[in-house]
Amino acid sequence: MMQKKSKAQVFGSKGEDSKCNLCNKPLRMSQAHVPPQSCIEQDRRKRNVQHYFFGQQKYQLQNGIHFYTLCQKCNGVLGDPYDKELAAFSKSVRSKIDSFKYLPHYSWGFECKPNLIARSLVGSFLTASRGCVNDSHSDLQNFINNPKSMLPNQLRIGFWLHCYDSVMVQPDFMMVEPEKTPRRVLFMMKYFPLAWILYDQEEGAPDFCQQYNIHDFTQYLDAETDKLVSISVYPTKEKHEFWPWVSDNIAIMIGQNASDNAILGDV
Ligand SMILES: [Zn+2]
Structure with missing residues (x-):
């Protein structure tokens, strides 16, 4: 049975001086939302969405999960231009879905x-991580703070349609399949209409996106920061609401970062 809680699990607290997860400077923390608030449709924000966060506990929350892990400046930089672009893309996909009664079999x-x-x-x-201390975090910080840099080596991004009201954020877990190498997933985030996954692609291992029939987003990344690219979205590449948590042959193991560092805070 899943446990229901009415409080959000957040890192940090309001007005606290702490080390920013993006620039490492000791500053006053500001409130950051995951998923970015701009990605969630206005009239869905006040709905009682379900969050699955840090394991299988279930939270009934409004307005997303918030964190006090970024300074105001970094929070602002993420919001515009980065979250803004994700929000625009999400909105385009949403409008398309809303204009169809049934999802078509061709790509958009x-x-x-x-x-x-x-x-x-x-x-x-990074916002949803507790403390950014090791090299992999600094690679990721550099990726954001240096527009010319590329996604760190083994890191890949995949996505698929999430045609459900549920919002889900899950950092740090392993997907284990019988007779296959376990996959480290750094982060999974779902909201209507998209689900995103950041994972490690080990050399020699089968292609994750192909293996699970999801969209490979990494292929569109380029050294040219502001490049406009046309992306094909296949509505048929759809997963059920709880994939990969409820799947044949996939076992999920929660990582250290999620299980050790969770703090219960006020919404
Ligand atoms: Zn900062």
Whole structure:
């Protein structure tokens, strides 16, 4: 049975001086939302959405999960231009879905700036992390703070349609399949209409996106930051609401970062 809670699990607290997860400076923390508030449709924000966060506990929350892990400046930089681009892309997909009674079998084309969207997603991961202390975190910080840099080596981004009202944020877990190498997933974030996954692609391992029939977003990333790219979205590449948590043959293990560092705070 899932446990229901009415409080949000957040890191940090309001007005606290702490180390910013993006610039590492000791500053006053500001409130950051994961998923970015701009990605969630206005009239859905006040709905009682379900959040699955840090394991299988269930929260009935409004307005998303918030964190006090970023300074005001970094929070602002993430919001515009990065989250703004993710929000625009999400909105285009949403409008398309809303205009159809049934999802078609052909693909839709959308224009967006993938380099900005990738930074928004990595930013959400850092925002939802407790403390950014090791090298992998500094690579990710550098990716956001240096517009010319590329996504760190093994990191990949995939996405699929999430045609449900539920919002879900899950950092740090392993997907384990019988006779296959476990996959480290850094971050998964779902809201209507998209689900995103940041994972490690180990060399020699089968392609994750192909294996699970999801969209490969990494292929659109480029050294040219503001490049506008046309992206094909296949409505048929749909997963059920709780994938990969409830799947045949996939076991989920929660990582250290999520299980050790969760703090219960006030909404
Ligand atoms: Zn900062």
